[in-house]
Amino acid sequence: MSGPRVRFAPSPTGYFHVGSARTSLFNWLFARQSGGTFVLRIEDTDVERNRDEWHDGIISALRWLGLDFDEGPFLQSDLLSDHVAAANALLAHGYLYACDCTREAIDERIKGNATPGYDGYCRDRHVARTDQTALRFRVPDDGTTIVHDIIRGDVAFPHDSYEDFIVVKSNGVVLFPLANAVDDRSMNITHVIRGEDLLPTTPKQVLMWEALNECDGVASVALPLYAHLPMLVNEQRKKLSKRKDPVAVESYEDQGYLPEAFVNYLALLGWSPRGDEEIVALATMIEQFRLEDVAHSPAFFDVKKLTHMNGEYIRALSLGEFVRRCAPWVQPWSSAWRPSDRDAPWTEEQFDETLFYKVAHLVQERVATLGEVPSMVQFFFVDDVAFDDAAFDKTVRNDPTAPELLRSAIRSYEVVEWRADLLHYATLALGESLGLPLRKSQAPIRCAVTGSSVGPPLFESLELLGRDATLKRLRDALVRAGA
């Protein structure tokens, strides 16, 4: 027999959510470590909220994360006839009944009731099924359903806390609780790994699964084991919201987070590798991952830690690989994918690939995301440097020693041999003649040349920029400062 079968079943109702990424990762990790099968099933039955781009987004996000699926993508909408058949069988066996109550009528009736929710009004009215009636599941009055959860253990839900819920809308659409169970059942899913928010609906699905087994007679399918992952929350400890929280995986790709760093960070949310090292290879995660080790409590998605980890991954890249990975940001015209709404601050003609390769090591250890690279090296490629006005005011315009310093730098740089170490000594010397430590004397020069008071090491940068460009910028800065 083959191993476990798990599925990731997102609905295409928005950008790919970091919670979905974590869920799919844990499914994938479990499948890979157990030699099982990872199925992708897109639950697109809510036609009003579906968009093709969301569907494509799921596929491309999974590809970016490196989570390959073994079967699918199946579209739940293609499985519609199964759902209808299951609903009809359930209806025929008395598990379902038609209900013609409107929401308003129900609300009116239950007003003042101790327990909100549907009151079972149509249970025994034998309403004929029409296009005005929904189909409700007859929840047993007594007893409990036990959900066997690998992470949390057995959880008991009393039946009387559930109303007779709708499984088929009046327009014939089979709703998530049933459709999802029918598909898991027909796909022989053995382990349902999903978010904890679905734990309360699990008893409904167990009840329907068992009812379906009853309808099928001999073709009984074993219930899956469940594993409800702890919620990902924001700083308010609320479930991550699409509206208020930065949850789109695409935006992290956009900002220049590396997929391997992103996956590594995601794995740490509710799980941890053995030992003290948190940066672990995918192979290690696959080897060590156990569902029973997953934490029970919600985890805050901490972008700061993600960013730090991303920086570590960037620094661990070989120089060549780093340069390659930078391409979408520094050479958007040459890559198939480019960060959305973002162009490089230079043109294709201005960009010098060889020069970028030479400066790359200077920025590699200074960025935490690839998206930070362009602004850090822009002064190498553009003619009109983007100035940080506050920095310019502070280090040049409002510094009384700056004009003299820049003038002597120009005199010195006109003749010095153009090498980083010699530029270093020359600058040190001209600063000392004005009684300034290098820390102070490099500041106006840096700002004049790069436009900023922070950036890669100055003298290596000057060497790569070249004498002519450097001198021009120093002179321009004097003009700009009105000196």
Place this chain on the structure above:
RNA sequence: GGUCCCAUCGUCUAGUGGCCUAGGACAUCACCCUCUCAAGGUGGAGGCACGGGUUCGAAUCCCGUUGGGACUGCCA
């Protein structure tokens, strides 16, 4: 309101009755390094929600309290 879940530094976690004077990571602070910014190094501060049990012994087991969260739709 009802049902269910959860509870270790600010955050993510290690810890499964004695190795805990509670370990690591992010963040934070100080110092070192240093041409800026980073990176790196060293060190510091910071936690078992509370109360009862059980036990020779509890962060760890049980009960309660408090606090947080999820769900409670003709959404998924």
